[in-house]
Amino acid sequence: MRYYIGLDNGGTATKAALFDNTGKEIGAYGISTKSIALKPGFIERDMEEMWDANCEVIREVLKETGVAASDVAGLGISGHGKGLYLWGKDDKPTRNGIISTDNRAWRYVKDWKENGIENQAFNLSCQHIMSCQPSALLAWLKDHEPESYKNIKYIFECKDYIRYRLTGEAKAEITDYSGSGLMNLKTGEFDRDLLKLYGIEDIFDALPPLCRASEICGYITEEAAAKCGLKAGTPVIGGMFDINACAIAAGVTDPDKICMIAGTWSINEYIRKEPVLDGAVQMNSLFALPGYYLIEESSPTSAGNLTWFIKQIIPELEQQVKSTGESVYDLLDDSVESIAPEEFVPIFLPFLMASNVHPNAKGCFIGMSAAHTREHLARSIFEGVTFCHRYHYERLMKTREKKPSVIRLAGGAARADVWAHMFADVMQTPVETLQANETGALGCAIAAAAATGEYDSLDQAIEHMASFSPVIQPDKSKAEIYNKKYALYVRAIECLDGLWDQMQELVEYKK
Numbered sequence: 001m002r003y004y005i006g007l008d009n010g011g012t013a014t015k016a017a018l019f020d021n022t023g024k025e026i027g028a029y030g031i032s033t034k035s036i037a038l039k040p041g042f043i044e045r046d047m048e049e050m051w052d053a054n055c056e057v058i059r060e061v062l063k064e065t066g067v068a069a070s071d072v073a074g075l076g077i078s079g080h081g082k083g084l085y086l087w088g089k090d091d092k093p094t095r096n097g098i099i100s101t102d103n104r105a106w107r108y109v110k111d112w113k114e115n116g117i118e119n120q121a122f123n124l125s126c127q128h129i130m131s132c133q134p135s136a137l138l139a140w141l142k143d144h145e146p147e148s149y150k151n152i153k154y155i156f157e158c159k160d161y162i163r164y165r166l167t168g169e170a171k172a173e174i175t176d177y178s179g180s181g182l183m184n185l186k187t188g189e190f191d192r193d194l195l196k197l198y199g200i201e202d203i204f205d206a207l208p209p210l211c212r213a214s215e216i217c218g219y220i221t222e223e224a225a226a227k228c229g230l231k232a233g234t235p236v237i238g239g240m241f242d243i244n245a246c247a248i249a250a251g252v253t254d255p256d257k258i259c260m261i262a263g264t265w266s267i268n269e270y271i272r273k274e275p276v277l278d279g280a281v282q283m284n285s286l287f288a289l290p291g292y293y294l295i296e297e298s299s300p301t302s303a304g305n306l307t308w309f310i311k312q313i314i315p316e317l318e319q320q321v322k323s324t325g326e327s328v329y330d331l332l333d334d335s336v337e338s339i340a341p342e343e344f345v346p347i348f349l350p351f352l353m354a355s356n357v358h359p360n361a362k363g364c365f366i367g368m369s370a371a372h373t374r375e376h377l378a379r380s381i382f383e384g385v386t387f388c389h390r391y392h393y394e395r396l397m398k399t400r401e402k403k404p405s406v407i408r409l410a411g412g413a414a415r416a417d418v419w420a421h422m423f424a425d426v427m428q429t430p431v432e433t434l435q436a437n438e439t440g441a442l443g444c445a446i447a448a449a450a451a452t453g454e455y456d457s458l459d460q461a462i463e464h465m466a467s468f469s470p471v472i473q474p475d476k477s478k479a480e481i482y483n484k485k486y487a488l489y490v491r492a493i494e495c496l497d498g499l500w501d502q503m504q505e506l507v508e509y510k511k
Helices: 047-065 106-114 117-125 134-144 146-150 158-167 192-198 201-206 222-228 242-249 304-313 315-322 328-337 374-397 417-427 439-451 458-465 476-496 500-507
Strands: 003-009 013-019 025-032 036-039 042-045 072-079 085-088 152-156 216-219 235-237 257-262 266-272 283-286 293-299 347-349 364-366 406-411 431-433
Touching: 003 047, 003 158, 003 242, 003 439, 013 047, 013 439, 025 047, 042 047, 047 158, 047 222, 072 158, 072 242, 072 439, 085 158, 106 117, 106 134, 117 192, 134 146, 134 192, 146 152, 152 158, 152 201, 158 216, 158 222, 158 235, 192 201, 235 439, 242 257, 242 266, 242 293, 242 406, 242 439, 257 374, 257 417, 266 374, 293 374, 304 315, 304 328, 304 374, 315 328, 328 374, 328 417, 347 374, 347 476, 374 417, 374 476, 406 417, 417 431, 417 476, 439 458
Parallel strands: 003 072, 072 235, 257 406, 406 431
Antiparallel strands: 003 013, 013 025, 036 042, 085 152, 216 235, 257 266, 266 293, 283 293, 347 364
């Protein structure tokens, strides 16, 4: 039997999952990874610790499953997009990696919008600039850490850094780098003119050669084999930006389906043959399937807000259920289901990490009263996160002639039946959830199976390895109340728009 490993490097966890050629998950192992919050808006991670974590999860998944390293036919890596991981001319990490929830470069984005640079860049990149993109972060680095900037040998995205450590081959996989703000989407190549707009054209030669998601880009080196437990010479594919990996696992191979991922980020996406060039959506990038663009609306505003609620607001409940073997997530699902949609709960703006409406917007509950309990707040978070996905979804709908036949839902919300039904009811669109625990890892395993000859094509590999839940039909009787609540959610955002910059001044206030 041939097996395939998918690695998934998220913002808060590193995971390895091992699959057979039917897509069955044989085993998975994950560990939490530390993020370094230097100050508000500055989120980093230790790149050596990150490398060690990837090696550990590979070793442990092989150990737990009992699968021999010689039976692993290929490996693929997914990782969070955006952010910045730099390899130095001294052949070690230049500095800490910067995670995709970082917002330090927000002023650059604001200035570029005001002085017209964003519009000029959009003509080439087909993207609105985000503060967490390498384009903005490199400009910030040049101004604030010139020594680190001068030491850059390679500019990596998250998963491309790990592939480099596994294979010794520096490559830039297109699904990730086409969302970096550094690539001309019309030519499919890095563009010196784009970098010149940002004032970072001197770093052009540090961009690695481009490669494809399902292309074999290198092989496990002897040094990496000794550390991670795989056999030297095992093929490693280009891998994917995690939202591409999830879309592949979700079977999104035509424009009729939309993929939503409710994880740390709210990802909302579909594919089409041409990019959207009127500025109506946040980002176009190149998809893992050749010939398609990925049309994306996203922000770090999704189920990560619920994780914060559990860790920071109700930690005693999480400790309590450990002794009973229950799941705190199951308890919260029951709490949310116990409160009817018609009951008023506080409006929750899921902007704890960043926002999709204003660069300085903050998370908040609006409309709390003494009668509200933590059960009400749990429903507030479920609704607020789902409304934020709808905010993105409505922008996507303006670029389409018709609604999709189905939303394929992945991430934390997909594992909660009550939340998956809420998505169907709020969007008034049928929902199917992925039957996979590790969606990003599965997408990479599917691509690895195609690349190594298990299947003739990526489409064929998806057909054999991806599976989904029975469809959840939207409850039409709930459309009116959710429409009213969503309208109030949008109104709250509009009313607070003038507050955020003033609040940011206080956040940054120094005597």
